[in-house]
Amino acid sequence: MRAARVAAVGAVTLSLVLSAAACGGGTNGGGSNERPKTLTYWASNQGASIEVDKKVLQPELDKFEKQTGIKVKLEVVPWADLLNRILTATTSGQGPDVLNIGNTWSASLQASGALLDWDDAAFQKIGGKDRYVDSALGSTGAPGKPPAAVPLYSMAYALYYHKKLFQEAGIAKPPTTWAEVTAAGKKLKAKGRNGIGVEGSNLSNNIHQVFVLGKQHGADFFTPDGRADFTSEGAVKAVKQYVDLMAADKIVAPGNAEYAQNQSLSDFTKGRTGMVLWQTAAATFKAQGMADDAYGVVPAPVQSGAPGTGKNVNSMVAGINMAVFKNTRNTEGALKFVKFMGSDEEQRILNKAYGSIPPVKTAQEDPAFNGPATAPLRQTLATSAAALPQVPEESQFETVVGTAVKELFAEAAAGRPVTGASVRAKLDKAQQQMPKK
Incomplete structure (x- = not known):
């Protein structure tokens, strides 16, 4: 996760047993048996401002809606607020379907029981686990358990x-x-x-x-x-x-x-x-x-x-992961959205915009990620970075x-x-x- 953007993690005790009650924020206008046509997405503030993030993300969300018919309702959450917002969502029932988390939070939020497990079957629906760089996968949850999130942006x-x-x-x-x-x-x-x-x-x-x-x-x-x-x-x-x-x-x-x-x-x-x-x-x-x-x-x-x-x-292996709340009312749509954001095209677009490194191997092949400012980061992630304790x-x-x-x-x-x-x-x-x- 970005060091400069997580100023106040500490007031929250993540080891509490949290209730994951009715977190899905997706809505539709039809009957209760219909899948929601809207997903809610909490994005972390990656750019110079929230407005910058909206300008980066909204065209891509529009592209996803055009491809799938699923509208994504975006909220960019400041880092100082994000963790508290997530924890409140797990207990209040008012939360998103899909969200960004700092990768150092993966094991802590996994312990809450609120997030979808990314077992082999779930990973296959988004193209397979082997698409991702090992160092990024190392910051997705506790060892020996299915990951609690999927890498989105890698940093070093x-x-x-x-x-x-x-x-x-x-x-x-x-x-x-x-x-x-x-x-x-x-x-x-x-x-x-x-x-x-x-x-x-x-x-x-x-x-x-x-x-x-x-x-x-x-x-x-x-x-x-x-x-x-x-x-x-x-x-x-x-x-x-x-x-x-x-x-x-x-x-x-x-x-x-x-x-x-x-x-x-x-x-x-x-x-x-x-x-x-x-x-x-x-x-x-x-x-x-x-x-x-x-x-x-x-x-x-x-x-x-x-x-x-x-x-x-x-x-340390820095970066942002994407997670899905277990109680989303549109798991299929949420998985489609995570797959979209992890596609080679979107990985190139988004990581170029933020100056980060794609955790997807094939997206890293773009020359933009081998320039003077990015090559040392890519090299570090591949050869000399370690994940913070996943506890x-x-x-x-x-x-x-x-x-x-x-x-x-x-x-x-x-x-x-x-x-x-x-x-x-x-x-x-x-x-x-x-x-x-």
């Missing part, structure tokens, strides 16, 4: 660097390791720029960064049987390394501790910051008036060597550990020391807030 983190600021600072090539990031950041600071941007108040982005650093230090934050494991040596090292970009390396401006979604991107496009670690940022940069040739894109950094599996994972408590993980990182950034911004002991104490407090197993 990359390091974006400001070409003019790099040239002014005498940085010859973009960094590929964390040591090189720090060295480049210090050269940028010497020229009066910020080295790299973070968003200390963006809980989801905090999680995405420390999850990847955790992988690089051999930590997963959860044990194989799904128990929280936030205080391992690797987890402590990961969080400390991230916060130390401000606390010790001094390449992050103290004000970044208060930054929420997209504020670090604004600093980058305005030339105040030389680097930003972000997922699929090209469309946002364009919307903010930054020319495509003003920045470069390279794979996100690792500790040493080249990105890959194991300790050289350099991104029902994932949203609580984002909340409690994301908040711990936020508090540590606040300590660093205030000039107070951030030590291994202080990091461990914050993570221990976070672990105590998790459900006991």
